[in-house]
Each structure stands twice: as C-alpha cells, then as structure tokens.
Amino acid sequence: MTDRDPDFVTPEIKAKLRRKNRLMRAGRVEEAGALVERIGKDIKRRSKTRFKKLDSKTGAKDMWTAVRQLTGRQHQQPAVDGVTAESLNDHYAAISTDSTYSQPPRKQSASPIELQYISEWCVFKLLDNLHHTATGLDGLPAWFLRLGAPAFYKPVCQLFNQSLYTSTVPEQWKCARIRPAPKVSIPTRHADFRPISITPVLTRIMEKSVVRRFLYPTFLSPPQILSFSDQFAFRPTGSPAAAIISLLHTVTSMLLSNPYVVVISLDFSKAFDTVRHSTLLEKLAQLDTPDEVYNWLVDFFSGHTHCTVYRNQTSTLQSINASIIQGSAIGPAAYVVNAGDLHTVTPNNHLVKFADDTYLIIPASNLNSRSAEVDNIETWASTDNLTLNRTKTKKVVFVDTRRKR
Numbered sequence: 001m002t003d004r005d006p007d008f009v010t011p012e013i014k015a016k017l018r019r020k021n022r023l024m025r026a027g028r029v030e031e032a033g034a035l036v037e038r039i040g041k042d043i044k045r046r047s048k049t050r051f052k053k054l055d056s057k058t059g060a061k062d063m064w065t066a067v068r069q070l071t072g073r074q075h076q077q078p079a080v081d082g083v084t085a086e087s088l089n090d091h092y093a094a095i096s097t098d099s100t101y102s103q104p105p106r107k108q109s110a111s112p113i114e115l116q117y118i119s120e121w122c123v124f125k126l127l128d129n130l131h132h133t134a135t136g137l138d139g140l141p142a143w144f145l146r147l148g149a150p151a152f153y154k155p156v157c158q159l160f161n162q163s164l165y166t167s168t169v170p171e172q173w174k175c176a177r178i179r180p181a182p183k184v185s186i187p188t189r190h191a192d193f194r195p196i197s198i199t200p201v202l203t204r205i206m207e208k209s210v211v212r213r214f215l216y217p218t219f220l221s222p223p224q225i226l227s228f229s230d231q232f233a234f235r236p237t238g239s240p241a242a243a244i245i246s247l248l249h250t251v252t253s254m255l256l257s258n259p260y261v262v263v264i265s266l267d268f269s270k271a272f273d274t275v276r277h278s279t280l281l282e283k284l285a286q287l288d289t290p291d292e293v294y295n296w297l298v299d300f301f302s303g304h305t306h307c308t309v310y311r312n313q314t315s316t317l318q319s320i321n322a323s324i325i326q327g328s329a330i331g332p333a334a335y336v337v338n339a340g341d342l343h344t345v346t347p348n349n350h351l352v353k354f355a356d357d358t359y360l361i362i363p364a365s366n367l368n369s370r371s372a373e374v375d376n377i378e379t380w381a382s383t384d385n386l387t388l389n390r391t392k393t394k395k396v397v398f399v400d401t402r403r404k405r
Contacts, residue, residue, distance in 0.1 A: 007050075008043050016042070079311065080187055088180055089308035089315035091190040095273045096320035098385050104281040104298050110167065110291040117164045117293070118209045124153035126205045136200030137175045137307075145201060160206050167295035173203035175317065176306040176327060195273070197306060197327030207300075207329035210293065215333045218287040226283060226340035233355040234332035243354045250350050250361050255400040258364040264374070267392035268381060271356035272335060273323045276385035277301045280324070280338045287337070300330065322385055338384060345369070345376045 001011060016039050023032035054063045127149035130142045145152060163169060180193035187193055219228045219235050228235060232243035247263070254261045284297055304325060305317040324331035324338070332355070339353055346369040350361040360373055378388045 008046050010042075010046065013039060013042050013046075078182060078187055080189070080192075083187075083190060083193075083310070085308050085310040085313040085315040088190055088193060088310055089178070089306070089318050092178060092195045092273070092306065092308065093318035093320055095270050096323040098274075098276050098322040101276075101321040102278050103302065104278050106167070106295045106298050107285070107291040110295055114161075114165045116161055117290075118157060118160050118206075118213065120153055120157045122209060122213075123157040123160065123205075124149055126208065127153055127156065130201070130205075133201065133204075134179075134198045136198055136203075137177050138172050138200040138202070140201055142201050156202070156205075160209065163206065164210075164292060164296050167292050167299055169203070169296065169300045171303065173200050173206075174300075174304045175200075176304070176325070177314075178306050178308040180308065180310055195308075195326065197325065199325070199327050204329045210296070211330055211333045214289045214293050215287070215330075215337070218289060219336070221288070222340065223286040223288075225286060226337065227343065228336060228340055230351050231336050231339060231353045233353070233357075234336050238354075240354065243352060247352045247359060247361070250352065251398050254361070254363040255398065259399070260364050261398045262362045262364075262367065262370070263396050263398065264360040264362070264370070265394045265396070266358040266360060266377060267389045268356050268358075269387045269389045271386055272326050272331065274385050274387070275324045275335065275338055276322060276383075279384050280334060283337050283340060284334070297330075301325075342377065342380050345372055349373060 001009075001014065005014070016035055020032050020035045020039065023029075023035065050066060051063070054066060127145050130146040133142045135141045176197040176199045178195045178197050181196050182192060183194050184192050216236055222228055230246075232238035232240070232246065251261050251263065281294075281298055281301065285294055287294075301324075302321075303319070304321075304323075305319050307317050308315045324334045335355060339356070339358075342351065342353070342358070344351055344360070346362075346366050348363060349366055349369060352359045352361065358377075360377070362370060362373065374388075374393075381388045
C-alpha cells in the first residue's frame with residue numbers, strides 16, 4: 001500500500017487487483033472478469049459504509065468532501081511554494097512560443113461571393129444539443145445558449161457565415177482561460193500541472209462546424225504528401241480499438257516471415273502545445289478546402305492569448321504563437337493534419353499513430369534501419385517545433401513462441 005492509493009482501496013482489494021492482472025496475463029479472461037465484479041462489490045460496500053456515517057442534511061460539506069476524495073476531484077487546487085497564477089501562465093506561454101515564428105501567408109484567390117457555409121438548421125442543432133461545459137472568458141454559458149437556441153440560431157448562423165466569408169475570427173474568441181490540473185498526487189513544480197484551456201462556447205461550436213463540414217471530408221482523399229490511414233485518433237473512422245487491432249495485425253503479419261518484431265513507442269514532449277503554425281498551415285493549405293476557409297484557419301491560429309486561474313487568482317493575459325490550442329474543437333483535427341506527413345523511410349516498416357502517441361514497427365529483417373527511422377522522426381519533429389523525448393521512448397520485442405527454432 002502507498003499514499004497514492006485511493007481511500008477505498010484496502011490491502012484485500014489490492015491483492016485481488018494483482019490476482020486479476022495475473023489472470024489476464026495468463027489468458028484466463030473469464031476468471032478475471034468474475035474477480036473484477038467481486039472487486040467492484042467490495043469497493044461499493046466500503047464506500048457505502050463510509051457514507052452511512054454522514055448526514056447529507058446537516059453535514060453537506062463533509063459529504064461533498066468525501067465525494068471529492070472518493071472520485072479524486074479536489075475542490076481547491078493544491079498550494080505549491082513558488083507557484084502562482086502568474087508564474088504558471090508564464091510557464092505555459094513559454095512552452096507555446098516559437099522562437100522562429102513567421103506569419104503564415106493567406107491565399108489571394110478567395111471567393112468574393114458571400115456564401116452560406118453553415119446552415120441555420122446545423123447551428124440550431126448544435127445550440128439545442130449543447131451539454132454542460134465550462135464557460136469561457138466571454139461569459140456566455142452553455143445553458144443560456146441552449147435555452148435561447150430558438151431565438152439565437154439565426155443571428156449566430158449569420159455571425160458564423162460572416163466570419164468565414166471575411167476569414168476573420170473575433171478577438172474575444174481567441175482568449176482562453178487555463179485551469180491547471182495536477183498530473184501527480186503531490187505537485188512540486190510548474191511542470192506537474194497540466195494546462196486545461198477553456199475557450200468560449202460559441203467558438204467551440206463554430207470550430208466543430210468547420211471540422212465536420214470542411215476538414216473531415218478531406219481526410220478521405222488527402223493529397224500525396226499527407227496520409228491519414230495510419231492515424232486512429234480524432235477522425236470519424238478512428239478509435240482506440242482500431243489502433244490496437246491495426247498494431248496487433250501488423251505485428252502478427254510480420255511474425256509470419258520474421259523471427260521477431262520490434263515496436264518502438266515514441267514520446268513527443270508537450271506535442272499539442274508546441275506545434276509550429278507555419279508548417280501546420282502549409283499542410284492545411286494542401287487540403288481541398290475553400291480558400292476563404294483556409295484563410296479563416298490562418299486567422300484562427302494567430303493572435304491567441306491566455307490567462308491562468310490558480311487558487312482563486314487570475315493572471316494577466318499572455319500572447320502565444322505556437323500550439324494547436326488545447327481545449328479548442330479544431331485543435332485535435334489540426335494535429336492529425338500536422339502528423340500526416342510523418343512516414344517511414346524504409347519499406348516494410350510501419351507507423352501506427354493515435355494522436356501524438358506514435359508506434360514504429362520494424363521487422364527483424366529491417367533491424368538495421370532503427371537509427372535511420374528514429375533520426376528521420378526526430379528531424380520531422382524539429383521541423384514542426386516538436387521535441388522527441390528519447391528518455392521516454394521505449395522498445396518492446398515481440399516473438400512468436402510457437403515458431404520452431
């Protein structure tokens with residue numbers, strides 16, 4: 001037992017969890033599943049016993065404290081010496097800064113004809129189906145936009161179409177509020193906090209419309225320099241299950257003609273927060289989208305600012321000139337495009353990507369190509385302002401134990 005174990009974990013429950021893991025490794029899935037059900041009942045029984053001691057009517061504060069401890073959600077952010085809202089904001093701004101930034105050019109062939117890029121019905125459905133979500137710096141909450149959808153959808157639709165026609169994103173939509181979330185149980189430095197950006201609800205709705213209307217269709221017929229068939233995140237036909245199936249299928253297929261297969265798990269440091277805008281937009285320019293939509297993307301990625309809220313303090317706004325803007329709806333699809341030109345340099349080697357998690361698969365016959373492949377990936381990362389973290393890059397070797405030696 002350690003201090004990181006949740007309150008509901010007892011030595012008996014932890015022993016059962018270890019036994020469950022041993023059963024899974026041994027392929028005894030049904031026994032492991034039955035044990036999981038018993039573990040769930042034990043946890044439920046222990047939690048119920050704890051809540052029986054609390055009176056929800058007179059001790060609501062104690063009850064919610066117990067709920068937050070049980071779910072791992074802390075109401076108050078932990079205090080760390082030397083960490084303030086301003087210092088955190090400076091830390092995040094430094095990460096999302098490109099020292100060699102250059103303003104991406106716009107296309108001069110945009111249509112002068114005003115079109116309806118997004119329909120009123122599409123906007124109404126997006127507003128009417130809004131779920132509870134954090135409110136951005138513009139102060140417009142999701143519940144207000146949802147309840148007012150019948151009255152708001154026409155002017156909001158006109159605003160969206162005017163924004164695309166003029167290739168202009170309102171400055172207010174480019175401001176984000178960061179709420180840091182601890183990555184470890186006891187944070188001690190700035191890097192122990194993950195930046196969670198909260199952008200205005202309206203811009204998230206419009207970004208979602210742009211992604212569905214213009215970007216997703218281009219993933220089906222990409223240009224030659226880009227390939228999305230090996231990417232399984234942030235696209236309509238991708239999923240974690242599909243990524244795992246592809247990885248296992250590739251490895252098992254290689255094992256038919258190779259004694260072993262090497263899989264290298266690659267780690268990019270702060271990948272989403274450091275993407276270079278100029279190279280990203282060069283790739284976005286290759287997609288079959290209207291010129292005015294591409295120019296809108298150029299404007300969207302320029303002029304972003306953010307502030308940080310930490311322990312009830314709010315920092316000043318800081319400008320950034322890198323990142324795909326975590327918390328935005330367009331950021332995940334943009335990263336898919338950014339990674340679209342990452343390919344292997346040796347035939348029969350393969351890549352499997354799930355967002356920034358990248359797996360390089362090398363059969364035994366190509367073992368000598370490892371250094372060339374990793375060097376190529378590192379060069380690609382440097383061009384896009386990313387950093388390949390070699391210390392976190394891991395290797396696993398798959399061997400077919402049924403093969404006769």
